[in-house]
Amino acid sequence: xxxxxxxxxxxxxxxxxxxxxxxxxxxxxxxxxxxxxxxxxxxxxxxxxxxxxxxxxxxxxxxxxxxxxxxxxxxxxxxxxxxxxxxxxxxxxxxxxxxxxxxxxxxxxxxxxxxxxxxxxxxxxxxxxxxxxxxxxxxxxxxxxxxxxxxxxxxxxxxxxxxxxxxxxxxxxxxxxxxxxxxxxxxxxxxxxxxxxxxxxxxxxxxxxxxxxxxxxxxxxxxxxxxxxxxxxxxxxxxxxxxxxxxxxxxxxxxxxxxxxxxxxxx
Amino acid sequence: xxxxxxxxxxxxxxxxxxxxxxxxxxxxxxxxxxxxxxxxxxxxxxxxxxxxxxxxxxxxxxxxxxxxxxxxxxxxxxxxxxxxxxxxxxxxxxxxxxxxxxxxxxxxxxxxxxxxxxxxxxxxxxxxxxxxxxxxxxxxxxxxxxxxxxxxxxxxxxxxxxxxxxxxxxxxxxxxxxxxxxxxxxxxxxxxxxxxxxxxxxxxxxxxxxxxxxxxxxxxxxxxxxxxxxxxxxxxxxxxxxxxxxxxxxxxxxxxxxxxxxxxxxxxxxxxxxxxxxxxxxxxxxxxxxxxxxxxxxxxxxxxxxxxxxxxxxxxxxxxxxxxxxxxxxxx
Ligand SMILES: Cc1cc2nc3c(=O)[nH]c(=O)nc-3n(C[C@H](O)[C@H](O)[C@H](O)COP(=O)(O)OP(=O)(O)OC[C@H]3O[C@@H](n4cnc5c(N)ncnc54)[C@H](O)[C@@H]3O)c2cc1C
Ligand SMILES: Nc1ncnc2c1ncn2[C@@H]1O[C@H](COP(=O)(O)O)[C@@H](O)[C@H]1O
Numbered sequence: 001x002x003x004x005x006x007x008x009x010x011x012x013x014x015x016x017x018x019x020x021x022x023x024x025x026x027x028x029x030x031x032x033x034x035x036x037x038x039x040x041x042x043x044x045x046x047x048x049x050x051x052x053x054x055x056x057x058x059x060x061x062x063x064x065x066x067x068x069x070x071x072x073x074x075x076x077x078x079x080x081x082x083x084x085x086x087x088x089x090x091x092x093x094x095x096x097x098x099x100x101x102x103x104x105x106x107x108x109x110x111x112x113x114x115x116x117x118x119x120x121x122x123x124x125x126x127x128x129x130x131x132x133x134x135x136x137x138x139x140x141x142x143x144x145x146x147x148x149x150x151x152x153x154x155x156x157x158x159x160x161x162x163x164x165x166x167x168x169x170x171x172x173x174x175x176x177x178x179x180x181x182x183x184x185x186x187x188x189x190x191x192x193x194x195x196x197x198x199x200x201x202x203x204x205x206x207x208x209x210x211x212x213x214x215x216x217x218x219x220x221x222x223x224x225x226x227x228x229x230x231x232x233x234x235x236x237x238x239x240x241x242x243x244x245x246x247x248x249x250x251x252x253x254x255x256x257x258x259x260x261x262x263x264x265x266x267x
Numbered sequence: 268x269x270x271x272x273x274x275x276x277x278x279x280x281x282x283x284x285x286x287x288x289x290x291x292x293x294x295x296x297x298x299x300x301x302x303x304x305x306x307x308x309x310x311x312x313x314x315x316x317x318x319x320x321x322x323x324x325x326x327x328x329x330x331x332x333x334x335x336x337x338x339x340x341x342x343x344x345x346x347x348x349x350x351x352x353x354x355x356x357x358x359x360x361x362x363x364x365x366x367x368x369x370x371x372x373x374x375x376x377x378x379x380x381x382x383x384x385x386x387x388x389x390x391x392x393x394x395x396x397x398x399x400x401x402x403x404x405x406x407x408x409x410x411x412x413x414x415x416x417x418x419x420x421x422x423x424x425x426x427x428x429x430x431x432x433x434x435x436x437x438x439x440x441x442x443x444x445x446x447x448x449x450x451x452x453x454x455x456x457x458x459x460x461x462x463x464x465x466x467x468x469x470x471x472x473x474x475x476x477x478x479x480x481x482x483x484x485x486x487x488x489x490x491x492x493x494x495x496x497x498x499x500x501x502x503x504x505x506x507x508x509x510x511x512x513x514x515x516x517x518x519x520x521x522x523x524x525x526x527x528x529x530x531x532x533x534x535x536x537x538x539x540x541x542x543x544x545x546x547x548x549x550x551x552x553x554x555x556x557x558x559x560x561x562x563x564x565x566x567x568x569x570x571x572x573x574x575x576x577x578x579x580x581x582x583x584x585x586x587x588x589x590x591x592x593x594x595x596x597x598x599x
Contacts, residue, residue, distance in 0.1 A: 013410050020412045128408050130388055135376035144460035147373045165369045167524045171465035226385035231416040237555055243578045253589035256579055263538045265481050265506030
């Protein structure tokens with residue numbers, strides 16, 4: 001089994017709202033100082049899904065990311081979790097690429113890698129929350145895709161995917177090669193082991209340029225973008241909160257009860 | 268692509284009726300076509316569509332595209348993406364609207380990749396820009412911490428998924444007229460590579476979250492599965508539904524179909540009671556339509572209080588049993 005996992009470096013989605021700031025002139029997020037970027041949590045779960053398959057069937061896992069040199073940290077993290085190879089695709093011509101361009105670049109990288117049975121992505125990157133790139137990669141490679149998996153199993157050369165829907169579950173069976181995007185219901189991503197960290201630290205991570213993956217420059221960067229970001233604003237949803245106070249919990253509970261009585265549904 | 272015209276809504280049906288999201292999208296489409304002075308059309312796929320087509324017209328569609336076939340009775344990622352692409356090529360809309368539903372989340376990116384369309388996911392607002400050549404979509408990003416305003420390219424088809432409850436349906440009228448166009452024989456049969464082998468619905472007891480007038484939601488602060496029995500009891504007494512956040516779902520205390528927020532359901536009850544919920548933006552983004560929010564949290568600085576109307580800064584284990592006992596005697 002040759003498995004490729006696409007991982008993205010993002011601003012920590014658990015960052016408290018008070019620390020989240022934007023540059024209104026340039027429509028950009030200002031990353032707060034001293035808070036490290038993280039691997040997109042859904043992508044860590046995609047790595048986990050790959051590792052589970054490898055634990056059972058053996059195989060090789062390659063993680064791939066598009067970004068600058070700083071993305072090395074998340075690649076090493078995935079290696080420490082148990083991935084076999086890491087790869088960074090980096091070029092200034094990729095800056096400000098939209099989802100289609102990112103999907104195209106990943107597909108070009110994957111074509112250069114050559115062999116793959118299964119490609120795993122996150123259901124969405126928890127920064128811009130698009131959930132588009134996986135589908136674009138699948139379209140460029142001409143392979144089937146199922147999104148939002150909670151369980152991915154390889155059985156007899158096919159892949160069985162249980163995925164979450166709004167009100168339940170669906171199981172699909174796909175021919176390989178296929179692309180699957182992974183949702184939070186998969187569970188928890190394993191922590192890197194001590195030995196994994198040591199091994200990952202010295203692992204060489206190749207960096208491929210646009211040229212090396214034979215990029216058609218008309219398909220990447222800002223000018224290829226099909227949508228334009230006009231404004232990025234921080235909304236305010238604050239309400240004026242009145243706190244219930246009282247001598248003791250009896251009184252507080254009684255006041256809450258009468259508030260609820262006012263607003264319950266009368267049948 | 269040239270000669271783009273009008274807005275195409277991808278319809279969803281349930282039990283022979285249009286899904287509420289389709290009513291909403293048609294309402295939104297009507298607002299937009301008023302400005303661009305073009306038509307709003309609706310795509311319906313599946314079986315026995317004639318009565319649904321009439322419903323579509325009464326809710327604002329000028330034209331209905333029908334593809335009637337057992338192939339499209341149930342959702343399949345391959346067949347639906349194929350079909351929507353095919354219909355977009357025939358209808359050539361400027362804008363194709365889908366709900367940000369199971370269908371839209373999966374089909375929209377694929378259709379846009381195939382058509383070379385622009386795409387915005389999870390839009391909460393949509394307008395025509397002043398040149399009337401492109402659309403301006405507003406969508407929450409960074410888990411709801413920011414809102415992005417994004418414009419489409421003039422002359423290029425744009426595909427948007429729209430969050431539930433962000434557009435309003437028109438009041439339906441049986442006097443509205445519309446044209447029905449049958450495309451059944453014009454779409455090649457799809458190539459299905461993802462075969463559905465099993466489907467399971469999660470038991471959702473009681474009231475549908477998305478329609479509920481009252482919701483009592485428990486978060487990570489509930490602590491365990493047993494704690495949720497108190498939440499259920501309170502919900503029942505108030506005539507409401509039970510909701511939750513990501514944490515209890517991850518812990519396995521409650522099924523994922525009860526999760527509210529960015530990746531879960533979008534709710535807009537008259538009363539939302541948040542118990543042991545911190546108020547992370549990814550959750551809050553799903554409850555903003557609530558008329559009145561009451562929060563119970565033992566941390567007086569919890570973010571949830573910032574978005575609430577009424578706050579109780581206390582341990583829910585001290586408060587809820589008392590409240591439940593008094594409500595029982597008051598209501599019975
Ligand atoms: C990409 C992404 C998407 C996400 N999508 C969603 C989503 O759709 N929906 C969602 O809900 N979350 C979502 N999350 C998770 C979200 O970020 C938060 O982690 C989650 O909402 C936290 O849930 P919580 O507030 O219930 O739990 P916690 O963060 O564990 O907070 C528990 C709260 O309970 C209080 N508490 C503890 N004990 C008691 C007690 N005895 N009495 C009263 N109060 C008590 C604490 O003070 C605390 O405020 C998403 C996260 C990411 C990264
Ligand atoms: N820059 C990137 N490098 C590698 N993978 C990416 C990148 N951007 C997106 N992806 C993958 O595509 C998924 C969906 O991203 P998005 O469509 O941006 O929400 C992510 O979870 C990743 O698996």
